[in-house]
Amino acid sequence: MEKSKVRIEIYEGDPFSSACCGPGPRLTSTAAVEKLRRMLTERNEILRRLQEEYRDAITVKRETISQKRWDYPEYVRRLMFDGKPPPYIFVNESLIFMGRFPSYEEFVVLLKTRVSTNSKG
Secondary structure: OOOOOEEEEEEEOOOOOOOOOOOOOOOOOHHHHHHHHHHHHHHHHHHHHHHHHOOOOEEEEEEEOOOOOOOOOHHHHHHHHOOOOOOEEEEOOEEEEEOOOOOHHHHHHHHHHHHHHHHOO
């Protein structure tokens, strides 16, 4: 019997504030743009490492939240409507982080028990 994979869903806020053709009004300096670039690069690296290390045990879905879309799962829409700050990180539809992106080490701690539990099925 094939083991089921742990499903990670990440719903992030729009880093460009939904601005067309540029970084938007929040990024008014070179330092602010560089800080955003570092944050996005760090998040990408965390997910790349996780997908590499747990390639046979996890799936990752990552989306940017748009106020123009309404087809998110109910558990995501509820957080949006309640004004909760993104990002929202779910593991198998259970909210594990909200309002900040976990570090690589925090993801590993959360995945170790879930991956070992799923591999027994």
